[in-house]
Amino acid sequence: MADFQHLITPALTFSGVALISLVCQLGAWRLRLPAILFLLLAGILLGPIAGLLSPDEFLGDLLFPLVSLCVALILFEGSLTLKFEQLKETGTVVRRLVTLGALVTWGVISVACYWLIGLDPALSALFGALVVVTGPTVIVPMLRTLRATQRISQVLRWEGILIDPIGALLAVLVYEWIAAQTAGDNGFTAGLLIFAKVVCYGTVAGVAGGALMATAMRRRWIPEYLEVLASLTLVLVTFTLANELAHESGLLAVTVMGIWLANARGVDIEEILVFKEHLSVLLISGLFILLAARLDLGALLALGWPALVLLLVIQFVARPLAVWVSSLGSELNWRERALIAWIGPRGIVAAAVSALFALRLEQAGYEDAALVSALTFAVIIGTVVFQSATARTVARLLRVTEPERRGVLMIGANAVARGLGEVLQKLDVPLLVVDTHWESISQARMKGLRTLRGNPLSTQVDSNLDLTGLGTLLTITPERERNALLNQHFRRDFAAHRIFTVRNERSGTNERMQISANHEGVPIGPEGMTFSKLSSLVSQGARFKATTLTEGFSFTQWQQEAGKGRTALLALTPERRVRVFSPEQPLQPEADWTLIYLETATEQPAPKREADSDPVLPDQAAQS
Known part of the structure; x- marks a missing residue:
C-alpha cells in the first residue's frame, strides 16, 4: 500500500479528479439527475471510505486559499444571474419564496438544529442559512423528468435561479456576524461594530469592483476578447483587497459585485456569464470531490436519529411552511402548493460555502464547525435522493403533471x-x-x-x-x-x-465534406x-x-x-x-x-371546396 501511495503524484491526483469529475457529469447527464449527487458520492468513496484521497495531506496549506478563491468565483457567477427586473416578472409567489419563505426556512431549520443536534446557536443559525439555497443545478434535472404543470415548473425554476445569490448572501452575512463576534473581545457591542465594518467594506468594495468593470465595458476600455479575463482578474482582486480591508469581507464583496454588474445598464455580460458557467462547472466538479473527501462520516453517523429527524423537519415542516406562507392569496391550488412544498433539493452553493465556512471556523476555534459541513452534505444527499425518487409519483397522485408532450x-x-x-x-x-x-x-x-x-x-x-x-x-x-x-x-x-x-x-459534392x-x-x-x-x-x-x-x-x-x-x-x-x-x-x-x-401565392384555391383561406381552429372542418 505504501508503494502504491508513492506512485500517486500530484499530477496524477489532479488528472484522476478531473477524469472522475467528467464521469460523474456524464452519468448525471445520462440519468437526468443532479450532477452534485454523483460528485459528492465519488468524493465520499475516494476519501472517508477508500482512503485514496486526503485533501489536507495532498494540498496542505493551499487547501484553504484554493477553496476560498473557488467559492468566490462560484458566488460571483451565481450573483451575475440576479437581475432586479426578473423579480418583477416572476410573480408574487416567487418573490415571497426568495424573501419571506427564505427567512421562514432559515428560522425553522436553525431552531431545529439547535434543539435536535445541540450545536451552538451561532452555528445553528449558520447551518440554517446554508441550507436555504436550492439552485437550478438540482432543480432543472428534476423538472425534466417530473413533467409538472407549467405554473409549478416556472415557480420552482425561478426560485432556484433567484435563491442562489440571495441565499448565499444570507449565509455570508450570518458567517460574517459569527466571525465578528469571535473577533470582538469586548462583547456584543464590539462584535456589532466589527460586523458593521465587514458589511460596509464588503459592500463598498463590491460596488466599486462592479462599477469599474461596468464602466470599462461600457466605454470600451477593454477589447471584447479580454473582457472575460478582465472580469476574472477583477473578481480575484476585489475579493483579496476586501479581505485585507476587513477580514472575511471578500465573499460579500464578490456577491455584491456580481449583482451590480448584472443590473448595470448598457452592459452585455453574456460572454462573461457563459465563460463563468463553464469555469464554475470545472471548479465545482473538482472542488466537490475534494470537499466530500474531507467529510467525517464517523462524526455524522454518531449523531444517529437526531440527524434523520432534522432531515424530516426540513422536508416536512420547513419547506411546506415556507411555501404556505409564500402562496397565501395566490392563484395556486392546494395540489400545486403541495408539489412545490415537496420539492426543494439543496445544491451547489450550500455545499461549497459550507465547506469553506467549516474550514475557517475550525481555524477560529469552533470545535463543532466540521459538523456544519457534514450536516449540509447530508441534507444535500438526502433531499436529492429522496425527492428524485418520489417527486414524480407524488406529482401523479396530485394530478399536476402535464398530460402529454404535444x-x-x-x-x-x-x-x-x-x-x-x-x-x-x-x-x-x-x-x-x-x-x-x-x-x-x-x-x-x-x-x-x-x-x-x-x-x-x-x-x-x-x-x-x-x-x-x-x-x-x-x-x-x-x-x-x-x-x-x-x-x-x-x-x-x-x-x-x-x-x-x-x-x-449541401456545400459540395464531396462526401467527405458532408x-x-x-x-x-x-x-x-x-x-x-x-x-x-x-x-x-x-x-x-x-x-x-x-x-x-x-x-x-x-x-x-x-x-x-x-x-x-x-x-x-x-x-x-x-x-x-x-x-x-x-x-x-x-x-x-x-x-x-x-x-x-x-x-403559394399563385395558386387559386378551388371555390367552396374547403374553408382554408385562413388558419382554421380545430373544430372547423373543410366542406366538400
Missing part, C-alpha cells in the same frame, strides 16, 4: 418559422420559439408567439429552458451544421423520431423542399394555412385539388398530436385530422 420547440424565428408558428398557435398547439437574433425574436413576439432569445447550446439558456409540454423539436435555420448540432444536443430531451429539421443545400445523416434530424416536407426554397416562397407571398379533413373530404381528395400549389408539412391528429410529413415517416391523414401546409 407541444413544439422551434429553433429559429425567421420568416418561415414565424409563419409556421403562427398557424400552430392558432391551432392551440403549445409552442416555444428560440433564436439568437433580436430582430427575429421581436417580430415573433409581435405575432404573440412565446419566445426565448438566446443560444440553446449555452449553459444558461439550456438550464432555464422550459420544455414542459413540448415533445417535438423543429430546427428551422439556414445553417445545416447548426441544425445538426442542435438536433444532437436535444436528443437527451426528445426522442430521435420526434426531432425534425428543414433541409439545407454531415452524416445520423447527426441530422428527420427531414421536414417532400424531397427538394429546402430552407432556401421555403424562404423564397414565403418572400414571394406564400402563406402557411390549415384545414381539417372530413369523411366527405379525404386527404386523397385534398391532394388532387392541391396540385403543386400546396405542400403539406405538418398535421394534427384528432388527439391534437403533432405529426410531420417526411419521406422517412409516411403519413396517411384521416378524417378529423388537421393539415398544415404552405400555399
Whole structure:
C-alpha cells in the first residue's frame, strides 16, 4: 500500500479528479439527475471510505486559499444571474419564496438544529442559512423528468435561479456576524461594530469592483476578447483587497459585485456569464470531490436519529411552511402548493460555502464547525435522493403533471418559422420559439408567439429552458451544421423520431465534406423542399394555412385539388398530436385530422371546396 501511495503524484491526483469529475457529469447527464449527487458520492468513496484521497495531506496549506478563491468565483457567477427586473416578472409567489419563505426556512431549520443536534446557536443559525439555497443545478434535472404543470415548473425554476445569490448572501452575512463576534473581545457591542465594518467594506468594495468593470465595458476600455479575463482578474482582486480591508469581507464583496454588474445598464455580460458557467462547472466538479473527501462520516453517523429527524423537519415542516406562507392569496391550488412544498433539493452553493465556512471556523476555534459541513452534505444527499425518487409519483397522485408532450420547440424565428408558428398557435398547439437574433425574436413576439432569445447550446439558456409540454423539436435555420448540432444536443430531451429539421443545400459534392445523416434530424416536407426554397416562397407571398379533413373530404381528395400549389408539412391528429410529413415517416391523414401546409401565392384555391383561406381552429372542418 505504501508503494502504491508513492506512485500517486500530484499530477496524477489532479488528472484522476478531473477524469472522475467528467464521469460523474456524464452519468448525471445520462440519468437526468443532479450532477452534485454523483460528485459528492465519488468524493465520499475516494476519501472517508477508500482512503485514496486526503485533501489536507495532498494540498496542505493551499487547501484553504484554493477553496476560498473557488467559492468566490462560484458566488460571483451565481450573483451575475440576479437581475432586479426578473423579480418583477416572476410573480408574487416567487418573490415571497426568495424573501419571506427564505427567512421562514432559515428560522425553522436553525431552531431545529439547535434543539435536535445541540450545536451552538451561532452555528445553528449558520447551518440554517446554508441550507436555504436550492439552485437550478438540482432543480432543472428534476423538472425534466417530473413533467409538472407549467405554473409549478416556472415557480420552482425561478426560485432556484433567484435563491442562489440571495441565499448565499444570507449565509455570508450570518458567517460574517459569527466571525465578528469571535473577533470582538469586548462583547456584543464590539462584535456589532466589527460586523458593521465587514458589511460596509464588503459592500463598498463590491460596488466599486462592479462599477469599474461596468464602466470599462461600457466605454470600451477593454477589447471584447479580454473582457472575460478582465472580469476574472477583477473578481480575484476585489475579493483579496476586501479581505485585507476587513477580514472575511471578500465573499460579500464578490456577491455584491456580481449583482451590480448584472443590473448595470448598457452592459452585455453574456460572454462573461457563459465563460463563468463553464469555469464554475470545472471548479465545482473538482472542488466537490475534494470537499466530500474531507467529510467525517464517523462524526455524522454518531449523531444517529437526531440527524434523520432534522432531515424530516426540513422536508416536512420547513419547506411546506415556507411555501404556505409564500402562496397565501395566490392563484395556486392546494395540489400545486403541495408539489412545490415537496420539492426543494439543496445544491451547489450550500455545499461549497459550507465547506469553506467549516474550514475557517475550525481555524477560529469552533470545535463543532466540521459538523456544519457534514450536516449540509447530508441534507444535500438526502433531499436529492429522496425527492428524485418520489417527486414524480407524488406529482401523479396530485394530478399536476402535464398530460402529454404535444407541444413544439422551434429553433429559429425567421420568416418561415414565424409563419409556421403562427398557424400552430392558432391551432392551440403549445409552442416555444428560440433564436439568437433580436430582430427575429421581436417580430415573433409581435405575432404573440412565446419566445426565448438566446443560444440553446449555452449553459444558461439550456438550464432555464422550459420544455414542459413540448415533445417535438423543429430546427428551422439556414445553417445545416447548426441544425445538426442542435438536433444532437436535444436528443437527451426528445426522442430521435420526434426531432425534425428543414433541409439545407449541401456545400459540395464531396462526401467527405458532408454531415452524416445520423447527426441530422428527420427531414421536414417532400424531397427538394429546402430552407432556401421555403424562404423564397414565403418572400414571394406564400402563406402557411390549415384545414381539417372530413369523411366527405379525404386527404386523397385534398391532394388532387392541391396540385403543386400546396405542400403539406405538418398535421394534427384528432388527439391534437403533432405529426410531420417526411419521406422517412409516411403519413396517411384521416378524417378529423388537421393539415398544415404552405400555399403559394399563385395558386387559386378551388371555390367552396374547403374553408382554408385562413388558419382554421380545430373544430372547423373543410366542406366538400
